[in-house]
Amino acid sequence: MADDRLVNSCENCIVAWKNFKNLSKNEIKLLNENRYEATFKPGEIIMKQGSPASNAVFLSSGMGKIYIEGSDDKNFILGIALPSQIIIGPGAHIHARNSYSVSALTIVRTCFISMEIINQLIRQNAEFASGMIEDLSLRSLEVHNKLVSLAHKRMPGRLAEAILYFSEQVYNTDIFDIVLSRQELGEMTNMAKESVVRILKELELSGVIKSDNSKIKIIDKEKLRLISERG
Amino acid sequence: MADDRLVNSCENCIVAWKNFKNLSKNEIKLLNENRYEATFKPGEIIMKQGSPASNAVFLSSGMGKIYIEGSDDKNFILGIALPSQIIIGPGAHIHARNSYSVSALTIVRTCFISMEIINQLIRQNAEFASGMIEDLSLRSLEVHNKLVSLAHKRMPGRLAEAILYFSEQVYNTDIFDIVLSRQELGEMTNMAKESVVRILKELELSGVIKSDNSKIKIIDKEKLRLISERG
DNA sequence: AGCCTCCATTGACAAATATCACTCGTCATT
DNA sequence: AATGACGAGTGATATTTGTCAATGGAGGCT
Numbered sequence: 128m129a130d131d132r133l134v135n136s137c138e139n140c141i142v143a144w145k146n147f148k149n150l151s152k153n154e155i156k157l158l159n160e161n162r163y164e165a166t167f168k169p170g171e172i173i174m175k176q177g178s179p180a181s182n183a184v185f186l187s188s189g190m191g192k193i194y195i196e197g198s199d200d201k202n203f204i205l206g207i208a209l210p211s212q213i214i215i216g217p218g219a220h221i222h223a224r225n226s227y228s229v230s231a232l233t234i235v236r237t238c239f240i241s242m243e244i245i246n247q248l249i250r251q252n253a254e255f256a257s258g259m260i261e262d263l264s265l266r267s268l269e270v271h272n273k274l275v276s277l278a279h280k281r282m283p284g285r286l287a288e289a290i291l292y293f294s295e296q297v298y299n300t301d302i303f304d305i306v307l308s309r310q311e312l313g314e315m316t317n318m319a320k321e322s323v324v325r326i327l328k329e330l331e332l333s334g335v336i337k338s339d340n341s342k343i344k345i346i347d348k349e350k351l352r353l354i355s356e357r358g
Numbered sequence: 359m360a361d362d363r364l365v366n367s368c369e370n371c372i373v374a375w376k377n378f379k380n381l382s383k384n385e386i387k388l389l390n391e392n393r394y395e396a397t398f399k400p401g402e403i404i405m406k407q408g409s410p411a412s413n414a415v416f417l418s419s420g421m422g423k424i425y426i427e428g429s430d431d432k433n434f435i436l437g438i439a440l441p442s443q444i445i446i447g448p449g450a451h452i453h454a455r456n457s458y459s460v461s462a463l464t465i466v467r468t469c470f471i472s473m474e475i476i477n478q479l480i481r482q483n484a485e486f487a488s489g490m491i492e493d494l495s496l497r498s499l500e501v502h503n504k505l506v507s508l509a510h511k512r513m514p515g516r517l518a519e520a521i522l523y524f525s526e527q528v529y530n531t532d533i534f535d536i537v538l539s540r541q542e543l544g545e546m547t548n549m550a551k552e553s554v555v556r557i558l559k560e561l562e563l564s565g566v567i568k569s570d571n572s573k574i575k576i577i578d579k580e581k582l583r584l585i586s587e588r589g
Numbered sequence: 590a591g592c593c594t595c596c597a598t599t600g601a602c603a604a605a606t607a608t609c610a611c612t613c614g615t616c617a618t619t
Numbered sequence: 620a621a622t623g624a625c626g627a628g629t630g631a632t633a634t635t636t637g638t639c640a641a642t643g644g645a646g647g648c649t
Contacts, residue, residue, distance in 0.1 A: 203510070250485075253480065260451050260494060264448035268448045274504060278508060317509045321609095325629085551596090600639105606635075618621100618622080
């Protein structure tokens with residue numbers, strides 16, 4: 128039977144979650160036989176906050192926006208979903224509900240793997256469980272950092288931090304086309320879109336970055352880092 | 359050999375972490391033989407942010423303050439450490455450093471258990487590992503909530519939330535003596551101590567609570583909840 | 590008793606940030 | 620080519636919140 132899936136197999140997948148390295152051949156096979164692919168267009172919702180967390184999601188290509196939906200359309204963007212990560216909210220292990228939503232920013236190709244399989248692997252493979260703990264801890268640390276950032280930094284610091292995030296965690300270059308609108312950049316740094324615009328301009332005037340519409344170029348990374356750290 | 363420790367044994371400990379229920383008799387024995395007790399006076403530091411996360415801490419009595427130390431003495435209080443919880447930062451599973459500090463608010467009696475033991479148990483007991491994942495997830499969810507709260511709520515909402523937290527998670531009653539100073543209440547809700555005072559007064563004037571120095575009494579819980587949720 | 594320190598409280602003011610109202614492009618659709 | 624929707628950008632203004640300075644009370648220590 129021909130397999131017309133986009134990703135041939137978990138075994139040789141080059142964007143597999145690092146923790147899958149801890150699985151045996153048979154366990155990988157189990158994964159591979161129980162994964163489902165789907166492709167999303169920009170704007171489409173991949174995972175919906177509050178709905179049953181029945182699957183873990185993995186991106187094989189593209190970028191997603193991970194965000195918490197608050198009341199009155201006030202969203203908070205936690206970060207960008209990328210390949211090689213497991214996308215699964217902390218709620219999955221508690222009440223089996225998604226703790227956040229994920230929507231496609233570009234064309235996104237995904238693999239879905241049932242939480243039943245994931246939980247089975249956790250129970251039967253201690254190294255895998257450890258890897259899951261590590262991943263959860265890492266996410267937790269990131270959220271801790273966000274918390275401190277929100278609590279202690281003023282707008283320029285938070286925006287500088289976001290720019291560094293995109294440069295270092297998402298694009299791995301100092302010049303990039305940012306996928307987020309000013310509005311979304313505001314939802315990520317907790318500021319009004321007008322403030323994003325103004326502070327972006329300030330950063331440009333002080334020679335730290337160059338920003339033209341969606342294009343952002345970091346001119347003085349050290350200064351940017353200083354602004355990010357000083358708050 | 360006489361054992362003069364305050365807690366007789368992990369086996370019949372009534373404030374044990376719930377996940378220890380997943381351990382076998384032998385594993386409990388291992389815990390019990392490798393735990394160390396210490397008593398702290400108010401103000402003393404139980405766990406220091408940045409220092410090696412060599413132990414998990416458990417309170418057998420008293421209350422602690424879990425806080426992140428930012429730059430320039432700007433702390434952020436994450437919550438109150440209580441008995442029956444495991445106190446261990448997410449950093450322990452990543453780079454073996456404490457992600458936050460914990461200091462005693464009252465006289466605190468603690469058990470320390472080495473991370474080596476904890477990690478060994480994670481590796482050899484899948485149920486225990488699952489329980490650890492659950493705990494981490496729960497903490498993660500709490501921090502997510504804090505994040506949304508900070509980002510979307512104004513001061514009265516955040517303070518109302520903190521009061522409800524103390525009422526429901528810490529004291530389990532509607533009238534209590536709060537252990538935190540106004541300053542610390544501010545560090546928990548991200549507001550200046552003067553603002554804490556002012557909003558406490560507003561809440562009192564609108565008949566939601568009664569507050570006299572450290573004594574807080576919730577008069578209208580529904581209204582308080584409304585303020586907390588509406589932001 | 591007198592002194593000292595810490596904390597709560599208050600009022601006046603300043604700083605940070607949001608909101609509103611509007612203009613201007615750009616791009617897709619008719 | 621005209622229309623409309625959406626996002627970027629700008630200036631004026633309002634709101635929220637922090638900072639500063641000062642006062643007073645409670646408790647511990649000499």
